[in-house]
Amino acid sequence: MSKVARIVTLALLVAVLVGRWARRALWPSSRLGRAAGPGAVITMPAVDVEALMAEDVLRYEEGLPPRFAQPIPVQITPAGYGIWEAQADGTRLWRLRISSPGRCR
Numbered sequence: 001m002s003k004v005a006r007i008v009t010l011a012l013l014v015a016v017l018v019g020r021w022a023r024r025a026l027w028p029s030s031r032l033g034r035a036a037g038p039g040a041v042i043t044m045p046a047v048d049v050e051a052l053m054a055e056d057v058l059r060y061e062e063g064l065p066p067r068f069a070q071p072i073p074v075q076i077t078p079a080g081y082g083i084w085e086a087q088a089d090g091t092r093l094w095r096l097r098i099s100s101p102g103r104c105r
Helices: 003-026 049-061
Strands: 040-043 083-086 092-099
Touching: none
Parallel strands: 040 092
Antiparallel strands: 083 092
16 A cells, blocks of 8 residues: 555544544533433323324314424423533533323324
8 A cells, every 4th residue: 555545544534533523522411321310300281182183183184284293381491490410521411301191193
């Protein structure tokens, strides 16, 4: 292998490794497995799934796009809910779980 080919190969290898490192550095701590504990849990009020499904049929018949969620008004902020965790790198991670009783489609 020529000297130029070695340099090009080394440069490509470094570019790939730096690119992987940069993407990983931007991942949240929770994805990297550095966060501890499940966090706080807030339970939303139950929704009438059957009524929503009936509305979805009407929406479909009217040519409207499919619904992917049902809005529920809340006033949840990081200041009043959830758990803040200090990370080893000095950042803080806010964790909050939201559950909703009932079945999913």
